[in-house]
Amino acid sequence: MEAENSAKIAVVNSNQKQASMKTRNRIINTVVFIILAAGAIVMMYPLVWMIFTSFKPYTDVYTTFFPRHWTGAAFKEIFTGEKIRTPMWRGFINSILTTVPVVIVQVIVSAMAAFAFAKLKFKGKNALFMVMLGTMMIPFTVIMIPQVYVFKILGLLNGPLAVIIPKMFGAVMTVFFLRQFLYGIPDSLTEAAKLDGAGYNRTFFSVVLPLIMPALATQCILSFIGNWNDYLGPLLYIQGSEWYTLPLIVSDFANNNGGLDGVPETMAASLVSMIPIIIVFAAFQKKIIGSIVFSAVKG
């Protein structure tokens, strides 16, 4: 009788405990949600302010958060106006020209080297790989200024070529990443292609490239975002303002229009320059976040 009772009590107790755990969990979740939401508001505040300000008349820039009168004048100015040295539409052409072909060629060339490192046996492979890793240690600040001189010798400084050509020779980081990815693909697949009489080129282009497409796409997206947002490279290597990429145009415009009346246009230009990135991020958000998680697990 007593034993039965105490068993009952135990059951009731554990039920109560579970119920209280549940309410505790719910309370914690609510608190965490409120904190995260408050943080998110702080994080989003600057970007929202940027969007609203670009639609305000300049008299309202700092006086109200929401625009009292919505106006698109700032956007008209940055695309067709006279205040802007290089109009934004031209910036879009320049930015696309200096990113899209670069990204595609760079990733394929890097994939070629990664294929050699991961799947081929050749003399000096390890030494070559160590040298390549060594070059990654050299900070960009060391080579950036002599690079200008090299580009001058090669005649790349007239126009956008200096930000295009060097990147078309591949990127060590991408080689490193793709090599890691290729290790995950069984050698039997490339061996089978070899046995079927496919040459190295056929093996690479019709077997390996399709297999690593997901990784290539991720690298393309990351490289696109990086190149689109790049500032120091174009600042050093693009001399004529007609070839300015969007970041250069935006900073140039901001420098020349520091007054209050320039704020909506500056914000509009900043906002417009980021639209392609935001679209790419929205479309490939899972891939982008996944690749960062991948590098975190490895690191």
Added chain:
Amino acid sequence: MLLEVSKPKGRRLGWKENYVGWLYCLPIIIGILIFTAFPIILSLYSTVLDWSGFQEIFDAKVIGFDNFKTVFTGIYSKTFWKALGNTITMMVQIPISMLLGVLLALGMNRKMAGAKVFRVLYYLPCITSVVAVTILFNRMFSLNGAINSLFGKEINWLQDDVLVKVVVNILILWKGLGYSTLMYLAGLQSVSTDQIEAAKIDGASGAKIFLKITMPALYPITFYLLVTGIMGGLQIFNEPFILVKYGLANNAMTSASFIYYFYNESARLGVAAVGAWALAILVFIVTFIQMAIDNRKEKY
């Protein structure tokens, strides 16, 4: 290896593969030689030159170690050491970003509504254009700007020696927080749930589980964030430069903008090269410390 050589067919294939292997690496080798290795040699050589960049490098006068003297002890030394000091003060955000990153990741790792949306919202600043958001911060922190209006203050953020660094730190923190959060979130998700369940059954408290199981799992990520943070921090250029240009008036010049200044404004490429190598040595030291710690970890 030996076996392959002894087979005649293997040797023939081996030669072909040697040749193809190098051929596939050729573009990147050429790229490294022209655009990295050659500039490194030029940079080293220019440390002993009085070179404006307007004449050919071989026409520049060799002046020995004068550039080193002017940078480390001579007329530019004050600017150089200040710039290095400023660079270091802009790294204050690194531990803050890591701490907030852990806390946010712990929150987002809970099974609750909206966790995925938060992940995207916090990460969004990371992909924004550094030019766009730095100009945005410049306008927000200007004397009559949005921040002063919001709090009804009249603080001269961008002209003050200390406050300008606070703004740079806030900017970098805001832009990088999503990244450290995401890294820690990945770390938390790699912690095995079995281990935590087992510890719970053994009666371990939440705090004890965090200290004994979760924290050690996050150690590699903390180490990685710290090292990459310091390496990036040493070379910081965009944020302070776009915010206040060279920042000569308000002590916001960094080591990287010191280098760019002596190239772009002063046309003393030798001085710029000395500054660049001084910075590179700091980067190398961090790299070697990292490698040493990595090796020690592998032993255990």
